[in-house]
Amino acid sequence: MKLYLSLITTLLFIIFSTTACGGGEADQNEQPEVQQNTAESDELSQFELDNGIGPITEEIEISDEIDREKAKRGFETYDMKCAACHRMETRLVGPPLADITERRSPEFIMNFILNPVENTRKHPVGQELLQEYMMQMTFQDVSEEEAREILEYFRHVNETGQEVL
Amino acid sequence: MKSNKIRLVTGSILLMLTVMILYSCSTQTDVMGTQNAASKVYVAPGEYDEYYAFLSGGYNGQMSVWGLPSGRMFKNISVFSQYPETGYGYSEETKPLLQSSYGFIPWDDSHHPNFSRTNSTPDGRWIFINANNTPRVARIDLTSFETQEIIELPNTGGNHASSFVTENTEYIIGATRFSIPYDADLDVPIDSYKENFDGAFTFIGVDPESGRMSIDFQIKMPPYHYDIGKAGMGVSSDWVFFTTYNTEQAHSLLEVTASEFDKDYIVAVNWKKAEEYVNAGNGEIIDTEYYHNYRTEHNPMAVSDIINKVKLIDPADVPGMIYLLPTPKSPHGVDVDPTGEYLVAGGKLATTIPVHSFSKMLDAIENERFADYDSGIPILEYESTIAGEVENPGLGPLHTEFDNEGNAYTSVYISSEIVKWSLSDFTVSDRIDSYYSIGHLLITGGDTPNPDKKYMLGLTKTARDRFLPVGPKQLHPAQLYDISGDKMELILDFPTYGEPHYAQAIAANKLNLNAKQIYSLSDNEHPQATKRPRDVRIERDGNEVRVYMTSIRSHFTPDNIEGIKVGDTVYFHITNVEQDWDMVHGFAIKGMENSEILFAPGETKTIKWEPKRTGIYPFYCTAFCSALHQEMQGYVRVSAADSDVQLTWGTGE
Numbered sequence: 001m002k003l004y005l006s007l008i009t010t011l012l013f014i015i016f017s018t019t020a021c022g023g024g025e026a027d028q029n030e031q032p033e034v035q036q037n038t039a040e041s042d043e044l045s046q047f048e049l050d051n052g053i054g055p056i057t058e059e060i061e062i063s064d065e066i067d068r069e070k071a072k073r074g075f076e077t078y079d080m081k082c083a084a085c086h087r088m089e090t091r092l093v094g095p096p097l098a099d100i101t102e103r104r105s106p107e108f109i110m111n112f113i114l115n116p117v118e119n120t121r122k123h124p125v126g127q128e129l130l131q132e133y134m135m136q137m138t139f140q141d142v143s144e145e146e147a148r149e150i151l152e153y154f155r156h157v158n159e160t161g162q163e164v165l
Numbered sequence: 166m167k168s169n170k171i172r173l174v175t176g177s178i179l180l181m182l183t184v185m186i187l188y189s190c191s192t193q194t195d196v197m198g199t200q201n202a203a204s205k206v207y208v209a210p211g212e213y214d215e216y217y218a219f220l221s222g223g224y225n226g227q228m229s230v231w232g233l234p235s236g237r238m239f240k241n242i243s244v245f246s247q248y249p250e251t252g253y254g255y256s257e258e259t260k261p262l263l264q265s266s267y268g269f270i271p272w273d274d275s276h277h278p279n280f281s282r283t284n285s286t287p288d289g290r291w292i293f294i295n296a297n298n299t300p301r302v303a304r305i306d307l308t309s310f311e312t313q314e315i316i317e318l319p320n321t322g323g324n325h326a327s328s329f330v331t332e333n334t335e336y337i338i339g340a341t342r343f344s345i346p347y348d349a350d351l352d353v354p355i356d357s358y359k360e361n362f363d364g365a366f367t368f369i370g371v372d373p374e375s376g377r378m379s380i381d382f383q384i385k386m387p388p389y390h391y392d393i394g395k396a397g398m399g400v401s402s403d404w405v406f407f408t409t410y411n412t413e414q415a416h417s418l419l420e421v422t423a424s425e426f427d428k429d430y431i432v433a434v435n436w437k438k439a440e441e442y443v444n445a446g447n448g449e450i451i452d453t454e455y456y457h458n459y460r461t462e463h464n465p466m467a468v469s470d471i472i473n474k475v476k477l478i479d480p481a482d483v484p485g486m487i488y489l490l491p492t493p494k495s496p497h498g499v500d501v502d503p504t505g506e507y508l509v510a511g512g513k514l515a516t517t518i519p520v521h522s523f524s525k526m527l528d529a530i531e532n533e534r535f536a537d538y539d540s541g542i543p544i545l546e547y548e549s550t551i552a553g554e555v556e557n558p559g560l561g562p563l564h565t566e567f568d569n570e571g572n573a574y575t576s577v578y579i580s581s582e583i584v585k586w587s588l589s590d591f592t593v594s595d596r597i598d599s600y601y602s603i604g605h606l607l608i609t610g611g612d613t614p615n616p617d618k619k620y621m622l623g624l625t626k627t628a629r630d631r632f633l634p635v636g637p638k639q640l641h642p643a644q645l646y647d648i649s650g651d652k653m654e655l656i657l658d659f660p661t662y663g664e665p666h667y668a669q670a671i672a673a674n675k676l677n678l679n680a681k682q683i684y685s686l687s688d689n690e691h692p693q694a695t696k697r698p699r700d701v702r703i704e705r706d707g708n709e710v711r712v713y714m715t716s717i718r719s720h721f722t723p724d725n726i727e728g729i730k731v732g733d734t735v736y737f738h739i740t741n742v743e744q745d746w747d748m749v750h751g752f753a754i755k756g757m758e759n760s761e762i763l764f765a766p767g768e769t770k771t772i773k774w775e776p777k778r779t780g781i782y783p784f785y786c787t788a789f790c791s792a793l794h795q796e797m798q799g800y801v802r803v804s805a806a807d808s809d810v811q812l813t814w815g816t817g818e
Binding site: 079083093134135136153 | 696748814
C-alpha cells in the first residue's frame with residue numbers, strides 16, 4: 001500500500017505544481033537599505049582597487065597642513081566608536097593604525113570606515129585583512145564627514161605621535 | 166510474485182481513478198482553491214508583509230508583532246511580565262516599570278492593544294495596551310517597539326475596558342471590571358457590596374508630543390461590572406462607550422446571579438463634556454495611591470512616581486455627561502461603525518445583535534425619553550435608541566468589525582463562527598466557521614473611519630485538532646480570511662503566542678521606515694553608559710560595586726575582574742558599543758540568580774549580581790555574534806568577605 005500512496009502523492013504533487021495560479025502580486029512595501037552580504041565578484045574599477053569600494057568615488061582634496069580642530073573631532077568619534085578594537089601601535093582586534101596614512105590612500109581609509117562589509121567581501125586588501133584578523137570590521141554609524149575627521153586624526157597621530165587630543 | 170502482480174494491477178487502477186477524480190470539475194476547483202489561498206498568503210523570501218499586526222498576549226502579559234498575510238511572528242514585546250530572554254523586568258532599567266502600589270508585579274494579563282490616533286486613524290507613533298489584573302496601561306514606542314511607560318489606575322478592580330483611544334489620542338479610557346471599594350485598604354464584609362463598592366471610569370490623558378500619560382480624571386459609577394469599551398468616531402467622536410454586566414450588583418456565583426436581568430446597559434459618556442466640567446473646576450480631589458513608571462527615548466533607566474491624588478467627578482453632580490442605553494443580556498462588545506452612527510452590542514447570551522443609533526440617542530436625550538435613573542444617571546428607553554436587531558446571528562455574538570462597503574462582521578463564540586451582515590438592512594449575508602470558539606476579530610482598519618475590505622483575522626480560543634498535537638495545552642490559533650469578495654474565504658490558520666484577545670493592524674509602510682536600526686551611541690543618555698573604552702572602570706562604594714563595561718565583537722572590556730567579595734552587590738552596566746543593525750550581545754555569569762540580559766547596538770543595560778560563594782566565575786556572551794563568539798568571555802574572581810584582594814580589571818593586558 002505504501003507504494004500506491006507514494007505514487008499518488010507524487011502524482012498529486014505534479015498536478016498541484018503544474019496548475020499553480022498566478023495569484024495577486026503582493027503590494028511592494030518600501031524596504032530600508034541593508035548592507036547585503038552577497039559575495040558578488042564584480043570587476044572592480046582601478047579607482048576602487050586603489051581606493052576601496054564605497055561612497056568616496058573620486059580623489060579628495062587634502063591640504064598639507066593638518067586641521068587640528070577637525071582632527072580633534074575625529075579623535076572624539078574614534079574614541080567612542082573605534083578604540084574598542086584598535087590601538088595605534090599594537091594589534092588588538094584590528095590592525096594598529098599609527099601608520100595607516102602611510103599604508104593606505106585617504107580615500108581607501110574613508111571607504112573602509114564607511115563600508116567595511118563590502119570591502120572585506122570584494123576588495124582584495126579587505127579579503128586579506130579578514131583572513132588575517134578573522135573578525136568582520138563593523139560599520140559604526142559614522143557619517144562621511146566624521147570619516148573625514150577621523151582621517152585627519154590619523155594624519156595628526158602619524159605626524160605628531162599624539163594620540164589624545 | 167502473484168500478489169505483487171495483483172498489487173500492480175490494483176495500483177494502476179487506483180492511479181487512473183485518482184487521475185480521473187483529480188481532473189473532474191469539483192476537485193479541480195478544490196485544488197485551485199487551495200493554491201489560490203496559498204498564493205494570497207505567500208510572501209516570498211526577502212519580501213515584506215503588507216501589514217504589521219499587534220496581538221495581545223493575554224495571560225503572558227506581553228504583546229507580539231506579526232506580519233499579514235504571511236502569519237509570521239517578528240517580535241515579542243515585553244510589557245507587563247518579566248522576560249528572562251532579554252532581561253525585561255530583571256534589568257535595573259526595566260524593574261521600575263513593573264512597580265505598582267501593590268509592590269513589584271512580575272506578571273499580568275494583557276488584553277486590548279490600541280494605536281495612537283489622528284482623526285481616529287492609527288498614526289504609527291505608539292501602541293497602548295491594558296493590564297487586566299493589577300489595573301494598568303502601557304505605552305509602547307513604535308520606533309523601538311519597546312515599552313516606555315506604564316501607569317496604574319486607582320480605584321479600579323481589573324482594567325478590562327481599556328486601552329481604547331479617542332479621536333486624536335486625547336484620552337485612553339479605562340474602567341473597573343470588578344467594582345471595589347475606592348479605599349484600597351478598606352476591610353469590610355463582601356456582602357456590604359451595595360453600600361461600600363463603587364465603579365470607576367478612568368480618563369488617561371496623553372501628551373501629544375512625548376506620549377507621556379497622566380490620570381486626568383475619574384468618573385464615579387454605580388457598582389456594576391464594566392466589560393469593554395470603544396471610542397466613538399465621526400459623528401460620535403466626542404463620546405466613548407462601555408458595556409456593563411452584573412447590573413444586578415451580585416458578588417457571588419455571578420454565572421447565575423449576574424444574568425437575572427433581561428437587560429444591562431451600554432454606557433455612553435460624553436468625554437468632551439466631562440473634560441469641560443473638569444476644566445471648569447467640577448469634581449473633587451480624593452486621596453489614593455498609584456504608580457506612574459516611565460523612561461525617555463534616550464535614557465532607558467525607568468523611574469517611578471508615586472501619586473496620591475486623583476480628580477473624581479460624580480455624574481449626579483454634573484448633568485448631560487452620561488447616559489445608560491438598555492441592552493439585552495450582559496453585552497460583551499460595543500463596536501462603533503466607521504461613520505460613528507451605529508453602536509453594535511455583542512449580547513453574549515442574546516439571540517440577536519442589537520444595534521443602537523447614535524443620532525437616535527441624541528434625539529432621545531434631547532426629548533428626555535428617560536425610563537428611569539440610576540445613581541443620578543438617566544436610563545434611556547430601549548425603543549428610543551435601537552436602530553435594529555440582527556436576527557439569526559448564531560449563539561453568543563461578541564465583537565464586531567467593519568469593512569468599507571457597509572458590512573459588519575461579528576464573532577460568535579458559542580456557535581464558533583463569524584457572521585457577515587449588512588448595516589443597511591441588518592440581515593445576515595454570509596457566515597463562516599472558526600476553529601474553534603472565536604473571541605475577538607480584526608479587520609485591517611476595521612475599527613477606524615477607513616477600513617479595508619481585504620483581510621480579517623479571527624482570534625480563537627482552542628486549537629484541538631488543528632495542528633500537530635503537543636499535549637493537553639496548546640497555543641491559541643488565529644485564522645486569516647480573505648473578505649474582498651461576497652463570500653468570506655479562509656486562507657490561513659496559524660498558532661499564536663500567549664492568548665491574543667484583541668489585535669491591531671497597520672499598513673507596513675506606516676511603521677517600517679521609522680523603525681530604529683540602532684540606538685545611537687552619541688544620543689545615549691543612560692547615566693551609567695560607557696561610551697568610550699577609556700571610561701571602562703569599576704567603582705566600589707562599601708559593598709556596592711559598579712562595573713562599567715563595554716561589548717563589541719568579540720570581547721567584553723574588562724574581561725578579567727578581581728577583588729569582588731562575598732557579600733558584594735555587583736551591578737554590571739554594559740554598553741553595547743556596536744552601531745550596526747541587529748548586532749546584539751548578551752551577558753550571563755555562572756550562578757546568576759537573575760536573568761541574562763541582551764543588549765541591542767548602542768544600548769546600555771544593567772543586571773544585579775550577588776555572589777554567595779568564593780571562586781572563579783566565568784561570564785560570556787549569550788548571543789552568537791561573530792566567528793569568535795565562543796571567545797567572547799571573561800572571568801570574575803570572588804574572594805572571601807575579609808580578603809585583601811585589590812579591585813583590578815583589564816582586557817588583553
